[in-house]
Amino acid sequence: MKKNAFHIVDTTLRDGEQSPGLALSSRNKMILAQRLDALGVYEIEGGIPAMGALEQEAVKGMSLHCRRARIAAWNRLSLQDIEASIACSPDIVHISVPVSDLQIQKKLQKDRDWIEQSVRVCIAYARERGYVVTAGFEDASRADMNFMIGLGRQLKEQGVSYLRFADTVGILTPQETYDKIKTLRDASAMDIEFHAHNDLGMAVANSIAAVQAGARYIDTTLGGVGERAGNCSLVEFLEAVSLDYESPFRIEAVQEAAALASKLFGLQDGRDVSL
Amino acid sequence: MEGLFTDCTLTCLDSYDVEPKLLFQWLRVMEKFPVAATALSIPVYEKLRSFSAVPASRRRYILQIDRPADKVAYPGFDGYLLPDQRPSKNREAERFCCIDPEDQLLFYQLRGFSARTGISARPLFAALQEKYGRRVEIAPLNAYHCATALAVQWLQQGGKRIAASLAGLGGYACMEEVLLTWYLKSGGDFSFGRVALPQAKKLLEQMIGHPLNRKKAVLGADIFAVESGIHVDGLRKAPELYEPYPPEWVGLKRNIVLGKYSGRSAVRAKAQALGMKLENGQVETVIRCLQTVCAEGTGRLTEREFYRLIHDQKTVS
Numbered sequence: 001m002k003k004n005a006f007h008i009v010d011t012t013l014r015d016g017e018q019s020p021g022l023a024l025s026s027r028n029k030m031i032l033a034q035r036l037d038a039l040g041v042y043e044i045e046g047g048i049p050a051m052g053a054l055e056q057e058a059v060k061g062m063s064l065h066c067r068r069a070r071i072a073a074w075n076r077l078s079l080q081d082i083e084a085s086i087a088c089s090p091d092i093v094h095i096s097v098p099v100s101d102l103q104i105q106k107k108l109q110k111d112r113d114w115i116e117q118s119v120r121v122c123i124a125y126a127r128e129r130g131y132v133v134t135a136g137f138e139d140a141s142r143a144d145m146n147f148m149i150g151l152g153r154q155l156k157e158q159g160v161s162y163l164r165f166a167d168t169v170g171i172l173t174p175q176e177t178y179d180k181i182k183t184l185r186d187a188s189a190m191d192i193e194f195h196a197h198n199d200l201g202m203a204v205a206n207s208i209a210a211v212q213a214g215a216r217y218i219d220t221t222l223g224g225v226g227e228r229a230g231n232c233s234l235v236e237f238l239e240a241v242s243l244d245y246e247s248p249f250r251i252e253a254v255q256e257a258a259a260l261a262s263k264l265f266g267l268q269d270g271r272d273v274s275l
Numbered sequence: 276m277e278g279l280f281t282d283c284t285l286t287c288l289d290s291y292d293v294e295p296k297l298l299f300q301w302l303r304v305m306e307k308f309p310v311a312a313t314a315l316s317i318p319v320y321e322k323l324r325s326f327s328a329v330p331a332s333r334r335r336y337i338l339q340i341d342r343p344a345d346k347v348a349y350p351g352f353d354g355y356l357l358p359d360q361r362p363s364k365n366r367e368a369e370r371f372c373c374i375d376p377e378d379q380l381l382f383y384q385l386r387g388f389s390a391r392t393g394i395s396a397r398p399l400f401a402a403l404q405e406k407y408g409r410r411v412e413i414a415p416l417n418a419y420h421c422a423t424a425l426a427v428q429w430l431q432q433g434g435k436r437i438a439a440s441l442a443g444l445g446g447y448a449c450m451e452e453v454l455l456t457w458y459l460k461s462g463g464d465f466s467f468g469r470v471a472l473p474q475a476k477k478l479l480e481q482m483i484g485h486p487l488n489r490k491k492a493v494l495g496a497d498i499f500a501v502e503s504g505i506h507v508d509g510l511r512k513a514p515e516l517y518e519p520y521p522p523e524w525v526g527l528k529r530n531i532v533l534g535k536y537s538g539r540s541a542v543r544a545k546a547q548a549l550g551m552k553l554e555n556g557q558v559e560t561v562i563r564c565l566q567t568v569c570a571e572g573t574g575r576l577t578e579r580e581f582y583r584l585i586h587d588q589k590t591v592s
Contacts, residue, residue: 019490020502020532021575051536052566106513139516169519170492171459174393174424175431199519200459201452201492205393205424212394228499228519229492233420240392240419 007042014045016221100139136164152188162191170197174209181213193217203232222261287445295326307471389418412436422448473526
């Protein structure tokens, strides 16, 4: 059994709630955040303050009431977004960075130079105000590795705490996950967080491959809720990772939390029930 | 690159009260799948036989039996899969033999590996390929949610044969996930999926008596729904931005759901899909409504609510 290999970053309240048709009232968000806090989750992705006043209240509330978990606020690569986050005093400012040429060109209609410069400006803005910053490489699984390595080194210089590798469309296999994470981590010297989607049914196996490759932070959601076929389910991940690694979580408590989330989302069953 | 797939869905239905006709239809639908063989259990075969003979097929039919004597009682199959009685050193998988009617070994099936999580199976799989060559099929089990990954790992390491079931029925790997991954990675033509996957899914739901989860990878009804503004906007510019593969591959369609994450472009796109044209002010009203109503209520604005919202507003102004 290997020890202390991973931390959980739960994104039920951000990527999970982003699943079409799912929404939580501010009160229910707080209930789930406190439950996740009690479970011993390292970080809770609380929401996107740029979305408006309701979301800002929710993130503020979590920062006040969660005692152990760090509360992260999600941002696009934009100073306005980051200002909205800072107004909520989160523990972590998370900045999402599209890194595949597909995303950079077709979504943003920009180029790689623009990304590098914007990243520099946005991160400097949050770091100068004393915030812990994490960066998220969006669509990393389809991005050029050398570009990501260069950007990763830039993040390291700017004092970013860890780098999220997002398999945004869920197309990686465990072998590919392992190879990419290991290459990026070795070459950039950044601590890595891995964010899986379950489009090919391999979110759990990919997340474990990421741990094996040295990723220290794993993104999960309660019941595996999330866009399309969902994210990596916390319960399923913990069950599988416990085969090889020591896990501080009590699985029954996590199952209860997943059942609560399912109820608050108004789902008849979580995604965990595939049949 | 070539994978040889065995569909073992019909070995997992013994405890279900399935109409014999559906079993027959299943065999016909499997004709459209790139599978080499279909496996049946004796109870399922008995039920099927009460309706019809096994249809002639390019596919092989394999009967799963418990004792060699069963082979005599059920003639006519291309292969018979039975437990290997000889002791085996491999504690991670049960070994079965697939033999032809003349008792010649076709291949071994190794069933299990559920305590492996993907790449941790690599050395073991390499040793198995060394030992058995091509004459081995693996049937990874899903107790720890990694069966599909194990099947894919086997194929990526040069393994050929995989046994799996649709939607992972019976605790096997999900055939649709393994097949789709295989085609995505090898650049093959997945066009069978457009018609065959929805048909197989519907039959499976009828056989097991309840619908599949709407978020089930590859098969779920909701997996191509989008709500968040950033994604709807991106999808309008280029669908591949937020889609792992085109929805048509699996017989599904993109569908915009309006909720609290929807932005202006999502609202406009939804209106367009419904054949409505909105003024700027109306778009803002819908956005405000989504942020409050959806966050406190059920999570989505139905098409009817959307209509009513726009209609009421027109009446007021």
